[in-house]
Amino acid sequence: EAGVTQFPSHSVIEKGQTVTLRCDPISGHDNLYWYRRVMGKEIKFLLHFVKESKQDESGMPNNRFLAERTGGTYSTLKVQPAELEDSGVYFCASSPVGRLNTEAFFGQGTRLTVV
Amino acid sequence: AQSVTQLDSQVPVFEEAPVELRCNYSSSVSVYLFWYVQYPNQGLQLLLKYLSGSTLVKSINGFEAEFNKSQTSFHLRKPSVHISDTAEYFCAVSPYSSASKIIFGSGTRLSIRP
Numbered sequence A: 001e002a003g004v005t006q007f008p009s010h011s012v013i014e015k016g017q018t019v020t021l022r023c024d025p026i027s028g029h030d031n032l033y034w035y036r037r038v039m040g041k042e043i044k045f046l047l048h049f050v051k052e053s054k055q056d057e058s059g060m061p062n063n064r065f066l067a068e069r070t071g072g073t074y075s076t077l078k079v080q081p082a083e084l085e086d087s088g089v090y091f092c093a094s095s096p097v098g099r100l101n102t103e104a105f106f107g108q109g110t111r112l113t114v115v
Numbered sequence B: 001a002q003s004v005t006q007l008d009s010q011v012p013v014f015e016e017a018p019v020e021l022r023c024n025y026s027s028s029v030s031v032y033l034f035w036y037v038q039y040p041n042q043g044l045q046l047l048l049k050y051l052s053g054s055t056l057v058k059s060i061n062g063f064e065a066e067f068n069k070s071q072t073s074f075h076l077r078k079p080s081v082h083i084s085d086t087a088e089y090f091c092a093v094s095p096y097s098s099a100s101k102i103i104f105g106s107g108t109r110l111s112i113r114p
Helices: none
Strands: A005-007 A010-013 A019-024 A031-037 A043-050 A053-056 A065-068 A075-079 A088-095 A110-114 B003-005 B010-014 B019-021 B024-026 B031-038 B044-050 B056-058 B064-068 B073-078 B087-095 B108-113
Touching (some): A010 A019, A019 A088, A019 A110, A031 A075, B003 B087, B010 B019, B024 B073, B031 B064, B031 B073, B044 B056, B073 B087
Parallel strands (some): A010 A110
Antiparallel strands (some): A031 A088, A043 A053, A065 A075, A088 A110, B003 B024, B019 B073, B056 B064, B064 B073
């Protein structure tokens, strides 16, 4: 069974540009989460989808970040326009229905560098 | 609100020596507790978790952690480390009441010296 897959693994963009990160959860997992780790600090929650609906987006830092999950399968996280402080590692995780965070599987992360 | 404190950002140890990675948390509600590990160039993996029952939980690769409610701690231990244990370890909690979020500590980088 394939795990959580994230694309790209690395991205280097200039300040002001747009970047889109993609996450493919484990097949059949209705719960999908985005987390971010900035500059070696703690990993912080961004948002949670249940199927295609945003269940909790309290961790989204500002309106430059837009997450979507069309059809309840893969998800994208767009940063537009990117700022220097957006640099970090973005993790995606998924879990089965009814399991929420007691059985969350994480991807390898996307390392975003804004220069 | 919840918070997790990992007291050591880096822990160097010699191979076959014991190790303890410390973790304390703060929460006004009951929480699940986790240790995640990130090996070099890999994603986050769940190492072990405490949901309920016995306060001592173990992983398949020899790590164990004990939930201490009175001290609000969940320290991770291994009696004898191997080079392959080199990784960054993250302590985390998730409240019962809102299990959609995991709150992570800042991580402890474990480096093993031969």
